[in-house]
Amino acid sequence: MNRRKFLKNSAVAAGTAAAATITDFPYFFVKRYAHAAEGDTIKVGILHSLSGTIAIIERSLHNAELLAIDEINAAGGVMGKMIEPVIEDPQSLVQVFAEKAKKLILEDKVVAVLGCYTSASRQSVLPVFEQHNNVLLYPTLYEAQECSKNCFYTGCVPNQQLDDFVPWLIENVGPKFYMIGSNYIYPKETNREVKALLKAHGGEDVGEEYAPLGHTEFSTNINKIASKRPDVVFSDLVGDSVVAFYKQFRQFGITADDIIIGTPITTEQETAAMGPENALGHLTSFNYFQSVDTPENKKFVESYKAKFGKNEVTNAVMEAAYFQTHMLAQALEKAGSTEADALIYEGLPGQEYMAPGGKVKIDEKNHHTWLWPKIGRANETGQFDIVWQRDDWVRPDPWVDLLYPNKDCDFTNPSVLERLKSDSKDRSGTFELS
Amino acid sequence: MVQNRQVYKAPMFPLWAVIAAVGIVLAIATYPFYGAAYVTSLLGKFLCFSIFALSIDLIWGFTGILSLGQGVYFGIGAYFTALSLKINYAAVNPTRYGGTIPDFMEWNGLTELPGFMVPLQNLPFAIIAGLFFATLLAFIFGVITFKRHIYGVYCAVITLAESLILQEAIIEYQAYTGGFNGITDYGTHAQINVLWLILVVTIIFFIIGRILTHSRIGTILKSIRDNDTRAEFMGYNVANYRIFVFCVSSFMAATAGAMYAAWNGIISFLDAGPVFSIEGVIWTAVGGRGTIIGPFIGAFLVKGSEYFLSGKLAWTWQLIMGALFIFVVLVMRDGIVGTIGKWWSARKKRISN
Numbered sequence A: 001m002n003r004r005k006f007l008k009n010s011a012v013a014a015g016t017a018a019a020a021t022i023t024d025f026p027y028f029f030v031k032r033y034a035h036a037a038e039g040d041t042i043k044v045g046i047l048h049s050l051s052g053t054i055a056i057i058e059r060s061l062h063n064a065e066l067l068a069i070d071e072i073n074a075a076g077g078v079m080g081k082m083i084e085p086v087i088e089d090p091q092s093l094v095q096v097f098a099e100k101a102k103k104l105i106l107e108d109k110v111v112a113v114l115g116c117y118t119s120a121s122r123q124s125v126l127p128v129f130e131q132h133n134n135v136l137l138y139p140t141l142y143e144a145q146e147c148s149k150n151c152f153y154t155g156c157v158p159n160q161q162l163d164d165f166v167p168w169l170i171e172n173v174g175p176k177f178y179m180i181g182s183n184y185i186y187p188k189e190t191n192r193e194v195k196a197l198l199k200a201h202g203g204e205d206v207g208e209e210y211a212p213l214g215h216t217e218f219s220t221n222i223n224k225i226a227s228k229r230p231d232v233v234f235s236d237l238v239g240d241s242v243v244a245f246y247k248q249f250r251q252f253g254i255t256a257d258d259i260i261i262g263t264p265i266t267t268e269q270e271t272a273a274m275g276p277e278n279a280l281g282h283l284t285s286f287n288y289f290q291s292v293d294t295p296e297n298k299k300f301v302e303s304y305k306a307k308f309g310k311n312e313v314t315n316a317v318m319e320a321a322y323f324q325t326h327m328l329a330q331a332l333e334k335a336g337s338t339e340a341d342a343l344i345y346e347g348l349p350g351q352e353y354m355a356p357g358g359k360v361k362i363d364e365k366n367h368h369t370w371l372w373p374k375i376g377r378a379n380e381t382g383q384f385d386i387v388w389q390r391d392d393w394v395r396p397d398p399w400v401d402l403l404y405p406n407k408d409c410d411f412t413n414p415s416v417l418e419r420l421k422s423d424s425k426d427r428s429g430t431f432e433l434s
Numbered sequence B: 001m002v003q004n005r006q007v008y009k010a011p012m013f014p015l016w017a018v019i020a021a022v023g024i025v026l027a028i029a030t031y032p033f034y035g036a037a038y039v040t041s042l043l044g045k046f047l048c049f050s051i052f053a054l055s056i057d058l059i060w061g062f063t064g065i066l067s068l069g070q071g072v073y074f075g076i077g078a079y080f081t082a083l084s085l086k087i088n089y090a091a092v093n094p095t096r097y098g099g100t101i102p103d104f105m106e107w108n109g110l111t112e113l114p115g116f117m118v119p120l121q122n123l124p125f126a127i128i129a130g131l132f133f134a135t136l137l138a139f140i141f142g143v144i145t146f147k148r149h150i151y152g153v154y155c156a157v158i159t160l161a162e163s164l165i166l167q168e169a170i171i172e173y174q175a176y177t178g179g180f181n182g183i184t185d186y187g188t189h190a191q192i193n194v195l196w197l198i199l200v201v202t203i204i205f206f207i208i209g210r211i212l213t214h215s216r217i218g219t220i221l222k223s224i225r226d227n228d229t230r231a232e233f234m235g236y237n238v239a240n241y242r243i244f245v246f247c248v249s250s251f252m253a254a255t256a257g258a259m260y261a262a263w264n265g266i267i268s269f270l271d272a273g274p275v276f277s278i279e280g281v282i283w284t285a286v287g288g289r290g291t292i293i294g295p296f297i298g299a300f301l302v303k304g305s306e307y308f309l310s311g312k313l314a315w316t317w318q319l320i321m322g323a324l325f326i327f328v329v330l331v332m333r334d335g336i337v338g339t340i341g342k343w344w345s346a347r348k349k350r351i352s353n
Helices: A003-023 A055-074 A094-106 A119-132 A158-162 A165-172 A185-201 A219-228 A240-251 A268-274 A295-308 A316-335 A340-347 A414-422 B015-034 B037-061 B071-092 B115-121 B123-146 B152-172 B192-214 B216-226 B228-233 B238-264 B274-287 B293-312 B317-331 B335-352
Strands: A041-047 A082-088 A112-115 A136-138 A151-153 A176-182 A204-211 A232-236 A260-263 A283-286 A352-355 A358-362 A374-378 A384-389
Touching: A041 A055, A041 A094, A041 A316, A055 A082, A055 A268, A055 A295, A055 A316, A082 A094, A094 A112, A094 A119, A094 B037, A094 B293, A112 A119, A112 A316, A119 A136, A119 A151, A136 A316, A158 A165, A158 A185, A158 A283, A165 A185, A165 A260, A176 A185, A176 A219, A185 A204, A185 A232, A204 A219, A219 A240, A232 A240, A240 A260, A240 A268, A295 A316, A316 A340, A316 A352, A316 A358, A340 A414, B015 B037, B015 B192, B037 B192, B037 B238, B037 B274, B037 B293, B071 B115, B071 B123, B071 B152, B071 B238, B071 B274, B115 B123, B123 B152, B123 B238, B152 B274, B192 B216, B192 B238, B216 B228, B216 B238, B228 B238, B274 B293, B274 B317, B274 B335, B293 B317, B293 B335
Parallel strands: A041 A082, A041 A112, A112 A136, A136 A151, A176 A204, A176 A232, A232 A260, A260 A283
Antiparallel strands: A283 A374, A352 A358, A374 A384
């Protein structure tokens, strides 16, 4: 056997060996969890992108959910069984989200899925959950106007982020608003409500602009803003645009003393990425900040850092990801069953949990979550000083009263329940009512 | 000593291949009756992907035109079909805003279906229009580039730009395309007769591909690939052959897109973009370019292992896929089918000697 032949043969052998081992590859690189025998665990799907453009954010949600599952299992699991996370990587691609949701439901037979971040990904998986009657818990703030019996929304909806924030800005900062957002559904719907609120509270809308998603060059926009001299720049830019916009705003020489940026988007994650000096003094409205002073939050932040690194920060979406996992465990316990219908009708509606940001509750009527609005001002460490907070929780209203008076979902209405239960495969899972 | 020289030409459809093909087709066609629902949903997708890879193989593997924008034609086919399905679906199932037009139109401020989209309410028309439009675009593109002798790297760059433009246009004109969110929620069309339709179309395209490349035209195409100047000197109109094969390939890609949209139930700008186009090139390269069966094997193997690995090894699967690609490119230049074919003929020669 000459050298060439030997190389060739060994390559083939190595290839076959690799192919053979891949099928039950020892999970060297995957974090191992307590695997009990089949049937002794309750499988829960985790559907957050671990690769692709939104992986940075989704990885933190993924981590927060795994942390919560660890805590639940350490405390004895649910109904005497351990929770087994089934992890999928939807690669930041909407089609893959739908595909992986199908896989989790049909192949792994998970009882529920914790997942999605963008509205696009949620909209891509919802038909799958409705068709196969499974449960999705969705942790992100979003534009609302949606009711699906198969989805439970644990992030903020606009009425919880804007109804107090916009009037507060008008009163404490000034009435002239300039709106800038990324060009997709969330900013467009959010700005519609901001404009309605401005009208109702005597504010003034001096400009509205949309940049393509992922846009990072804002000099012309900032020029325009500087010439209009608004009191508040209301930003619903998302992703990389946030970092670029704040930085260029500061480089242009505008500080928070001149014009304040107010936003329902920017979290500790973004301020850390842009450098705290660029965010200094600007305002964010959320239900949770890492600086919230509660024993639950202290424990959450400490155990997150212990598990994933001491430089990690937490934010509102991660908090939702964390508490929705605990709520799912409680709901399973309460329903006493892993059937989807038991979770949808018995377990999850009305479920309460002492979350890091305050006590939260899933609304029985519309499947969204009661939360505690707060306004934070970014300080020199990239954390937020809470400058205002509401002293009671706020009911989620997916159909904001200013724009859609008297419109809401109602999953407690007996006739609706009747129809949903009798026809669970029907697409009538998504509907709206008077 | 004079050897008896015989020109051996492989039969168009060798018996063993026909038998194997019938077996595979029967297995896929009956799979939904005994197999897992999830795998069935993958099967339909993979068949569409393999037609897409075949369309790339026709122009790249056989004619030497490297297109990094084949997703454009796939995307056009997919969007026409999905838009039609969505418009019809929204007309009977009220959207979350309670309207009767697609939801992405509503949140962009439209209150009724724009006039130029009204014909799309007719599904057969929409599908045919999509296929026609894709082929027409390919024809125009072919006339502009091939008639002016733009080949090779320049052609790759232009096609890449083409797919970038379409992708940006889809995102920009979101009132008509769903933009970043794509088009989703237009009913379930993943039924067994749709799978059979996809399968039948795949078989037809496979046969067309084989006839096209195994006939006289195929020989000319290969000669263009290997040395276009010489082919030109021999009197062939190289540009016309290129335009023809480009149109055929685009038609196939658009058909694959249309079926994919119906089967998958969700499409987005990514289905028309450069990344998807380049993925198709990878499937073809792994399977074996310049062979008809290669793209099918490549698409099934790469996509299949991707779905399999990304579930088992959520954190490291991309590294493994990358290593596999490098392995294929370094060790098996001709792809899986090409390498096996060469090994087989070398073995035959050795035995006969």
